[in-house]
Amino acid sequence: MSQELKPCPFCGTNVLSVAKISSTGPVEEWPWVVSCESGNCAIGPITNDYATRDEAIAAWNTRSDAHLLRSHEALREALRGWKELFADDMPFIIAKVGGGMTNGDQDAIDRVLIATDAALTEAAAQEPQKEQHHD
Numbered sequence: 639m640s641q642e643l644k645p646c647p648f649c650g651t652n653v654l655s656v657a658k659i660s661s662t663g664p665v666e667e668w669p670w671v672v673s674c675e676s677g678n679c680a681i682g683p684i685t686n687d688y689a690t691r692d693e694a695i696a697a698w699n700t701r702s703d704a705h706l707l708r709s710h711e712a713l714r715e716a717l718r719g720w721k722e723l724f725a726d727d728m729p730f731i732i733a734k735v736g737g738g739m740t741n742g743d744q745d746a747i748d749r750v751l752i753a754t755d756a757a758l759t760e761a762a763a764q765e766p767q768k769e770q771h772h773d
């Protein structure tokens with residue numbers, strides 16, 4: 639079974655090479671590597687040498703999720719701000735500008751709050767487990 643390759647983490651291309659690289663000894667023992675073959679990649683990453691094709695692909699597909707955690711937290715913070723704006727400030731803003739809230743205003747605010755709560759609940763459920771420190 640062949641594994642699917644993730645795109646290059648630097649340039650996003652799917653122009654990748656899975657190949658043996660020449661080495662000493664018989665060709666059966668040459669190591670496998672995966673590399674980015676895009677002519678436009680600023681980095682041109684290549685894996686370490688692996689004994690098997692599957693190992694090289696598994697190594698290529700290994701990614702840190704640190705950047706996802708940062709963007710995840712940034713989105714949650716934006717949603718909290720959005721919720722605060724709509725829950726606390728919007729009725730006053732509408733009252734100041736328009737002289738009072740209509741039922742439509744309140745419905746719109748309620749819909750935003752419900753959607754924001756749902757997004758925050760889903761984000762919390764999908765949040766990767768952070769490392770626990772045991773003293």
Ligand SMILES: [Zn+2]
Pocket residue numbers: 646647648649650651674675676679680681682683
């Ligand atoms: Zn690349």
